[in-house]
Amino acid sequence: MEGNGWYSVISKELSPTGTVSIFIQDDIKNEQGGVKMALERVSTILKDADEHKYGVAAFNIFNYEMIAWAIQVAEDERVPIVIQFYPGWDKYMPISTAAVVTKDLASKVKVPIGLHLDHSNSFELAMSGVKYGYPSIMIDGSTLDYESNAKLTREVVKAAHAVGVEVEAELGHVGSGANLDDFKNSDHFTDPDQAVSFIEETGADSLAISIGNGHGQYVATPNLDFERLDVINKRVAVPLVLHGGSDIPDEQMQKAMQLGINKFNIATEFNRAFYNSVREVMKESETPAGYMFECFRKSEKAVKDFLRYKIRMLNPGGYHI
Numbered sequence: 001m002e003g004n005g006w007y008s009v010i011s012k013e014l015s016p017t018g019t020v021s022i023f024i025q026d027d028i029k030n031e032q033g034g035v036k037m038a039l040e041r042v043s044t045i046l047k048d049a050d051e052h053k054y055g056v057a058a059f060n061i062f063n064y065e066m067i068a069w070a071i072q073v074a075e076d077e078r079v080p081i082v083i084q085f086y087p088g089w090d091k092y093m094p095i096s097t098a099a100v101v102t103k104d105l106a107s108k109v110k111v112p113i114g115l116h117l118d119h120s121n122s123f124e125l126a127m128s129g130v131k132y133g134y135p136s137i138m139i140d141g142s143t144l145d146y147e148s149n150a151k152l153t154r155e156v157v158k159a160a161h162a163v164g165v166e167v168e169a170e171l172g173h174v175g176s177g178a179n180l181d182d183f184k185n186s187d188h189f190t191d192p193d194q195a196v197s198f199i200e201e202t203g204a205d206s207l208a209i210s211i212g213n214g215h216g217q218y219v220a221t222p223n224l225d226f227e228r229l230d231v232i233n234k235r236v237a238v239p240l241v242l243h244g245g246s247d248i249p250d251e252q253m254q255k256a257m258q259l260g261i262n263k264f265n266i267a268t269e270f271n272r273a274f275y276n277s278v279r280e281v282m283k284e285s286e287t288p289a290g291y292m293f294e295c296f297r298k299s300e301k302a303v304k305d306f307l308r309y310k311i312r313m314l315n316p317g318g319y320h321i
């Protein structure tokens, strides 16, 4: 083993002399001198968050800028985050590409970054996440009846665990913020008794719950059911996840964190922050020559400010690694 990042390893398979020299740049070196693993397990990040009383921001991304900016802010703040991809956007950016870009950028920072495939609603889609290298995937059978959801989740968990991939499941249905009934009617909320049996039956690693949250833009301010959250958290050992984390008032987000939500999915608000920032830059532009590179560069600060705000808001104790 030599200095300056060069390592000699013994490998008869790779070299006739049995020695191969590998250069490992300082910024991707781990404490043992080997290559830093690009990604941290989502379960490890959520456990750290639970111990240190912060909520993990899970940002939904669909292009290079969103991935890069989120990872840079996490590194600046020294607070772990999860980068996640919604497979419904795969016609815009392939599932595989989102994983590759995230892994490459995560390998260049020291802060733990998780990677997760959001909302897979079939066994095949969930397995595509496994195939393309997501260490964490979601199986969403929440539109099915309890038995069918449990069966689908159990099958995905069995296959994913066989190759070391973690699984988030959903019980109770998180609907749309555009439909008042979806997030106001407690018939859609997660039943605590069912949550206990669901985790026992499926072996899922984390659970997305419905407690008055909804996806997309809300038509009215949500009022999370904290009593229900508290009961579920006390009875279910796995980390809990809140979908539809955009536009929920800060106090409710923080209280949800204190009562046991470990991961907060933020998609709509991130998307909007990016859109608004680009729009402002375009409005202000004195040279509408269409230089997109400059537009994105000028948009960066406002989007990063938004991401920083969310990370800090979910981390009132100011923890960092």
Ligand SMILES: [Zn+2]
Residues within 6 Å of the ligand: 119, 174, 215, 243, 244, 265
């Ligand atoms: Zn969701």
